Amino acid sequence: MPRVVSVWLKNWPIARLSLTQDACAAQAEAFDIHCPLVLVAPGKGGARLVALNKAARACGLIRGELLSNARSKAADLQSREADPAADAVALRKLALWCLRYTPVVSAWDEANGADGLFLDIAGCAHLHGGEAPLQDDLAHRLRRFGLPARIAIADTAGAAWAVAHHGDESRMIVASDGQEAAIKVLPLAALRLPDETLALLHRLGFRRIGDLLRKPRAPLAARFGAHLMLRLDQALGRAADPLQPASPPPCYHARLSFAEPIFSEEHVLEAARRLLLILNESLAQDGVGARNLRLLLFRADGEVSSLDIGLAQPSRDAKHLAYLISLRLGRLSGGLDAGYGFEAAALHVTVAGPLADRQASLDSESRDDADNEARLIDRLAQRLGNEAIRRLHPRQSHIPERAVILRHAADGTSADWNSNAPSAARPSQLLARPEEVSEIMALIPEGPPRRFRWRGVLHQVQHAEGPERIAPEWWRISDTGVERDYYVVEDSVGRRFWLFRAGFYKDGVLAPRWFVHGVFA
Secondary structure, three states: OOOEEEEEEOOHHHHHHHHOHHHHHHOOOOOOOOOOEEEEEEEOOEEEEEEEOHHHHHOOOOOOOEHHHHHHHOOOOEEEEOOHHHHHHHHHHHHHHHHHOOOOEEEEOOOOOOOEEEEEOOOOHHHHOOHHHHHHHHHHHHHHOOOOEEEEEEOOHHHHHHHHHHOOOOEEEOOOOOHHHHHOOOEHHHHOOOHHHHHHHHHOOOOEHHHHHOOOHHHHHHHHOHHHHHHHHHHHOOOOOOOOOOOOOOOEEEEEEEEEEEOOHHHHHHHHHHHHHHHHHHHHHHOEEEEEEEEEEEEOOOOEEEEEEEEEEEEOOHHHHHHHHHHHHHOOOOOOOOOOOEEEEEEEEEEEEEOOOOOOOOOOOOOOHHHHHHHHHHHHHHHHOHHHOEEEEEOOOOOHHHOEEEEEOOOOOOOOOOOOOOHHHOOOEEEEEEEEOEEEEEOOOOOOEEEEEEOOEEEEEEEEEEEEEEOOOOOOOOOOOOOEEEEEEEEOOOOEEEEEEEEEEEOOEEEEEEEEEEEOO
């Protein structure tokens, strides 16, 4: 039989905001939690209050009140925009934290708002000393976070939710099969019903759940629909009320304990290799590889050394990963500090990525270019740091200076270089910005140059190819460029340049100007 814990985080939006006060201060939005504080959302007639702290309630403010009216009651009122999406995200993170108690944790974020959790502790309570100690430990930890909570335990999620929200005490444990006696004295709002249904039931004289238990079901179902009876049956355990557990991200980790402490780097690397072999089985089973690794070394005196390894692409190659760990150990300032020795080691895959199985080559030593590139990036990154390794990625643009972007080498695999222009028409070195040339001489106005001076050197052109016209990108509103006619020219000593001619208006007259944009090897 299931046993469900319902955790109601009272005034969760305000509590969540107070936990992120440091982040708000960084954005110049700091507030004083001890002064009246409200969260507002658009409503009929203007912004209305959707959440209030204790100080705001002490001023006589109520939910649903207009913000303009609230300001007249509290001169020092602080207001912030409500963010239900952020509340729901934070609640799901808290649900993952609660996995320490049970593998089945669900966040309550239906129409009534994200304000609580469900934990199915069937078969888990004895691991924490029983239901009461588990409840006390959960409440204590949440209180240390600054999250006062009401917690109830019952056989059904509906009964636990009802007792947590509307019971007399902040911590209650409903005996097995005692949900009917526990909820019949509670108000109808404890059934998680819509506001319209509650208003109609109140007009008909129903006040408590026990009032419904004594009435025939058929007239109630005909008047209010199946939802009323479903909520009642779920609370009593007559209908299923399945939870949607929060799934934690895949976690791959391995740990080794040593009979005797180890000290040398060679022993640490051997332990890392064994840990990698243990992890490979789980990674291969799920079709993923490691993108980020964390090696933890536990010293006998209680200190923990941590090494983070980042990869350019997912990998399960234990030999390659062990080599990266050895490079990372070599970068430690002062060497590996073993102290009194390492008595245990653990390896965690903090980020994993998809890695499909591939047919192995007949030559076991051969690797494709992508794998070789990724391995080279990984090795350089461990020696020089991730920030020092960058590479060019293509972008969808025919403007030369926009066609590439500089990114960190580990930010994904290289994109394919697709271009309609032949590779021979592009220089090996593109200047950061086009540089204007002088002393231009051309045989015809629209033809290639026969002479130009660049960086103080006069070049006599012997051969020229072109033009290649590149027009501005008309779909870019901010693009006010001009058409360019590019030429590949070679001077008398064999040096080759990439020049273009562009027309600019000067005193109302279109005057062409020439620029060097690149140099060929």
